[in-house]
Structure formats: structure tokens, C-alpha cells
Amino acid sequence: MPSLGNPVVAAGAAATLQLLRWSIDLVVRATNATDGTPKKKPKTKGSSMMSVDTKAFFEKRPANYGSVPSSRAASTSGGESDDDASKAAAFDAVSVSAEEDEILSFMELYMAKISFGIQLAFCSYFAVIFFTQDDKDPWVLITSISFFLGTMLVLFDLRRQRFGSCQRVLHTLIAIIIWAASLHSKEVLVRTFVPTILFLYILFTLLEAYITRVPDADKRPSGKPLLSGHAILTLLKPYFWPDATDSSAIVNRVRAMLTWVCVLLSKAANLVSPIFLGWASTAITRQDYLSAIKYSIVYCVIGFVGSTLKECQSLIY
Secondary structure, rough: OOOOOOOHHHHHHHHHHHHHHHHHHHHHHHHHHHOOOOOOHHHHHHHEOOOOOHHHHHOOOOOOOOOHHHHHHHHOOOOHHHHHHHHHHHHHHHHHHHHHHHHHOOOOOOOOHHHHHHHHHHHHHHHHHHOOOOOOOOHHHHHHHHHHHHHHHHHHHHOOOOHHHHHHHHHHHHHHHHHHHHHHOHHHHHHHHHOOOOOHHHHHHHHHHHOOOOOOOOOOOOOOOOHHHHHHHHHHHHHHHHOOOOOOHHHHHHHHHHHHHHHHHHHHHHHHHHHHHHHHHHHOOOOOHEEEEHHHHHHHHHHHHHHHHHHHHHOOO
């Protein structure tokens, strides 16, 4: 049976996690687009096809580098007074935090550029290996596709505004899985020095996750109130544990708990049954017909139990 020690399975798992990252990114983008007011895209003179963030990504400075705050220009234009002195002191405090924010933005920009270049290099390298070798290894192509998806994620989120905690964990996990797969590769060009470079790439993903600031998910432009965890549990409590309003409270609570038991067992049966079907197919290829019959019977029984539990869920509820 295939396992994560198989490079093809490991590369497929990495590509699946990359698709999961894409799904999360699309959901966050759609949420930001619907919750807030439409965002105005800044335009620069002589360029209508490239945004400011995209230009800053390929330049050596952040988008707000070298800009002078309007408060500073206003304070220096007039004469000196007591109010001006207090305003200047306040501006100095604000400018320190602005400089720190500028430095962090500068570092985040370079980390994004480095991440983009590394993943693009890996994507190109594995693609060249796959198309130039006679004995083509499928995991090499899948790994190239996985790095291509990661490259596009960086390109569409240049300012790391959607690089949240879940994205960071998946990003590092993908790097670890690809590194583990490279240790079992049949390609000589991969087994020589690529595992070492991939291990360094794991360290880079950890450094990138540490340096890049986590976006604040609680800042909603529309100002809509957010439900706390306690409020959500309070709303869901009647579905798990109904209130004791009458003599039938115990019966309702038992029915509610049995409903969720049926849901869990039904889902478990639906997940486990295909495993026995795969074992039956493998036994047929090995001409082990007795084992194939046993696995087929177990598959049918588990599938029947899952369907029965699903019907019991509707009946009990």
C-alpha cells in the first residue's frame, strides 16, 4: 500500500495542501471584498497596467519608501511657537513608529521577493528535470506544479496581507513534505544536493513566518460586530444540549446526542469503506481471491452500516 514514504504520494499531498492554501486565499479575498467598501487602486503616471504594490515588488524599496507625512510638512511650513513645539514632539514620537513600520515593510518586501525567486527556481528546476530525463518520475512534475502554485500565491499577495497563521503553517508543512519526498527520489540529480537545499528552504519558511507580520483579521472596514467564541457556543448549545424546559428534556438531550453519534459513525464508515475496496482490488491483482472476497464483504457491510446510520440520524432528529 502507498504511504507518505512514496515520493509520488508525498508530492500529491504537498500539491493538495497548496490547493488548500489557494482556497483559503480566495475565501479571504472574497470576504475582504464583500465586507468593506470597494478599494481604490492607486495609479501612477504613465502606467495603467501595473499597480503600485506590483511595482514595489520588483523594485528595491517599499511602496511608501521616502514619503514625507503631511503633518511634518505642515509643521515646518509655519513659524515656531509653543503649539508648534508640542506638535513637533508628538510628531517625533509618531515618526519613530513610522520608521519602524517602514523598516518592517522593507524587510517583508524583500522576504516576499526572495520567496518568489526561490519557489520559481524550484519550479523551473524540477520541470527541466522531468522533461529532459528519459525515465520520468511523476513526483518531479507534481513537485514542480506545487512550487508553481506557491509562486502564484506570493505574486497575488505581494504585501502579505493574507499571509495568516494557517497559511504559514501550511507553507512550512509543504516544504517539509517535499523535503521528505526528495530523500526517497529515484532521480540522481535530485538525491545529490536537492535535499540539502530543500532543508535550507524549510529554515527560510520559518524565518519568513517569523519576520512577516500577521495580518489583523479583526479589522473590518464595515465595522460589523464579530461574535465571540462564547457567543457562538451559546447559539450552538441547543443543538447539542437542549434546555430543561419540560419533562421531555432528558429525552431531547438523548436524541440530540444520538444524532451526533450517528453523524460521526456514518462519516467514519464512509471514510473507512473505500480502504477495504482498495485492498480487495489489490488482492485480485495478486490472484488472492479469498482475501478479495473477504475485503469486498467488509466493504459492503461498512457501506450498509454508514447508510443505515445516516437514515437513523434523520429518524432520530
